[in-house]
Amino acid sequence: TRPDVHPLPPGTHLLFSQSGRIEHIPLEGYDMNKDSAKAVLHLPEKVIIGVAYDCVDKMVYWTEITSPSISKAKIHGGEPVAVIRSDLQSPEGIAIDHLGRNMFWTDSGKDHIEVASLDGSKRRVIVDSDLVNPRAIIADPPNGNLYWSDWNREAPKIETSYMDGSNRRVLVKDDLGLPNALTYDSQSSLLCWADAGTHTIECMHPGRGDRRKIMDGIQYPFGVTSFGKNIYYTDWRRDAVVAVDRHAGRESDEFQPQKRTKLYGIVTAYAQCPSGQNYCSVN
Amino acid sequence: DATQGTSGDCRPCPCPAGATCAVVPKTQEVVCTNCPTGTTGKRCELCDDGFFGDPLGQGGPVRTCRACKCSDNIDANAVGNCNRETGECLKCIYNTAGFFCDRCKEGFYGNALATNPADKCKPCSCSPFGTVGRQTSCSQVTGQCQCLPNVSERDCSACQPGFFNLHSGNGCERCNCNPIGSTN
Numbered sequence: 001t002r003p004d005v006h007p008l009p010p011g012t013h014l015l016f017s018q019s020g021r022i023e024h025i026p027l028e029g030y031d032m033n034k035d036s037a038k039a040v041l042h043l044p045e046k047v048i049i050g051v052a053y054d055c056v057d058k059m060v061y062w063t064e065i066t067s068p069s070i071s072k073a074k075i076h077g078g079e080p081v082a083v084i085r086s087d088l089q090s091p092e093g094i095a096i097d098h099l100g101r102n103m104f105w106t107d108s109g110k111d112h113i114e115v116a117s118l119d120g121s122k123r124r125v126i127v128d129s130d131l132v133n134p135r136a137i138i139a140d141p142p143n144g145n146l147y148w149s150d151w152n153r154e155a156p157k158i159e160t161s162y163m164d165g166s167n168r169r170v171l172v173k174d175d176l177g178l179p180n181a182l183t184y185d186s187q188s189s190l191l192c193w194a195d196a197g198t199h200t201i202e203c204m205h206p207g208r209g210d211r212r213k214i215m216d217g218i219q220y221p222f223g224v225t226s227f228g229k230n231i232y233y234t235d236w237r238r239d240a241v242v243a244v245d246r247h248a249g250r251e252s253d254e255f256q257p258q259k260r261t262k263l264y265g266i267v268t269a270y271a272q273c274p275s276g277q278n279y280c281s282v283n
Numbered sequence: 284d285a286t287q288g289t290s291g292d293c294r295p296c297p298c299p300a301g302a303t304c305a306v307v308p309k310t311q312e313v314v315c316t317n318c319p320t321g322t323t324g325k326r327c328e329l330c331d332d333g334f335f336g337d338p339l340g341q342g343g344p345v346r347t348c349r350a351c352k353c354s355d356n357i358d359a360n361a362v363g364n365c366n367r368e369t370g371e372c373l374k375c376i377y378n379t380a381g382f383f384c385d386r387c388k389e390g391f392y393g394n395a396l397a398t399n400p401a402d403k404c405k406p407c408s409c410s411p412f413g414t415v416g417r418q419t420s421c422s423q424v425t426g427q428c429q430c431l432p433n434v435s436e437r438d439c440s441a442c443q444p445g446f447f448n449l450h451s452g453n454g455c456e457r458c459n460c461n462p463i464g465s466t467n
Contacts (some may be wrong), residue, residue: 019323019331019332020323020324037314042314042316043331044314044315044323044324044325044329045361047332047363051360064331065362065363066330066367079309080343090362090363090374108362109374117299120300133358133360133361150373151360153358158431178360180360196360250447258317258383259317259318259320261320261321261323262331262332262333263330264362
């Protein structure tokens with residue numbers, strides 16, 4: 001195999017993009033096994049922004065902006081396959097519905113949100129109004145919900161809808177700056193976001209609306225993901241992945257890749273799919 | 284390939300000083316794996332996102348990577364703000380456009396280079412009744428819309444004195460008032 005990329009060993013990992021690379025950090029418990037961090041994919045001519053993980057087929061999906069496209073590859077080693085290559089301007093966030101076998105993405109050039117099957121077929125725009133700078137997108141397949149953020153400087157917001165774009169509602173609009181990053185932890189039913197304008201990480205139960213601050217004084221988050229009690233975010237100032245203990249509300253670790261350049265999306269690649277089923281996937 | 288047993292088995296990486304490289308097994312292509320800060324690409328020939336240049340001088344003289352130059356009309360929180368090679372601005376804001384976000388986009392006028400965003404580019408808002416072909420664009424500098432005959436104002440929203448019926452869509456018609464019975 002290629003000496004510069006490494007198939008992923010079993011277990012739970014963090015996957016994050018750094019320019020033309022998707023790297024992984026194995027998790028041991030909640031700790032980052034930094035010494036074993038390696039590149040999973042190296043596409044030197046690309047700028048990879050969003051990453052998402054399909055726990056069923058063990059595939060990583062990503063958005064790329066130099067020749068705007070969405071591609072996928074097996075994390076256990078495999079060649080990239082482009083799934084969407086046309087009619088994209090600036091695809092950024094990407095989310096996988098592992099139950100319904102669909103993917104969702106934001107396009108900050110076309111200012112809309114699209115859905116397609118994981119093979120790229122059945123493509124459709126589901127949200128096309130009132131978006132200025134849509135970025136992060138997250139799916140909660142067992143409950144059939146989507147969440148996304150828009151960092152529009154005039155009116156930043158976090159929104160939700162069903163997975164077909166219907167029942168769209170604004171969840172958060174006050175005291176937001178640049179909500180670049182979103183994550184949903186199905187275990188705790190917590191939606192958390194990292195904000196590069198207010199420099200905070202905050203969480204809420206989407207149904208209850210009980211918003212609370214986890215941490216402030218963070219520098220410049222771009223992507224965020226959660227695993228158990230931890231939140232991991234990529235930071236544009238530190239060029240690092242930062243681990244935050246959600247309960248303690250403080251930073252617990254940092255991983256800085258050798259290469260000093262911006263880190264973008266980050267996602268948790270679970271060893272097994274989280275439990276739960278979606279009615280649509282049954283009938 | 285170090286297993287051939289010849290003196291040419293191992294060759295230096297075709298990468299800038301300090302960078303390591305690897306061979307892609309399928310294609311035998313050599314890619315640099317640890318490009319100098321600010322550069323990327325198979326041969327470290329590209330600039331990082333948000334920067335442009337020609338760090339190896341592949342298309343002419345060496346141009347070191349510089350931050351996108353877009354007349355302060357891009358947002359630092361955006362990705363893909365300019366073309367990594369040419370520097371062409373791709374995400375102009377404040378209703379600006381052009382290679383360097385240095386002019387107003389179609390349908391807007393003003394000074395794209397003004398310091399205050401509010402003073403940059405304003406919508407033409409041409410009156411559909413008074414404008415030739417119901418155009419929505421105007422002069423980049425003055426904001427003058429292209430008016431139909433006998434129509435006045437920047438936005439072609441009024442008839443010239445002595446004319447009426449802007450809403451005809453063909454320009455304004457002469458009033459033809461009798462000079463004896465009219466007050467002015």
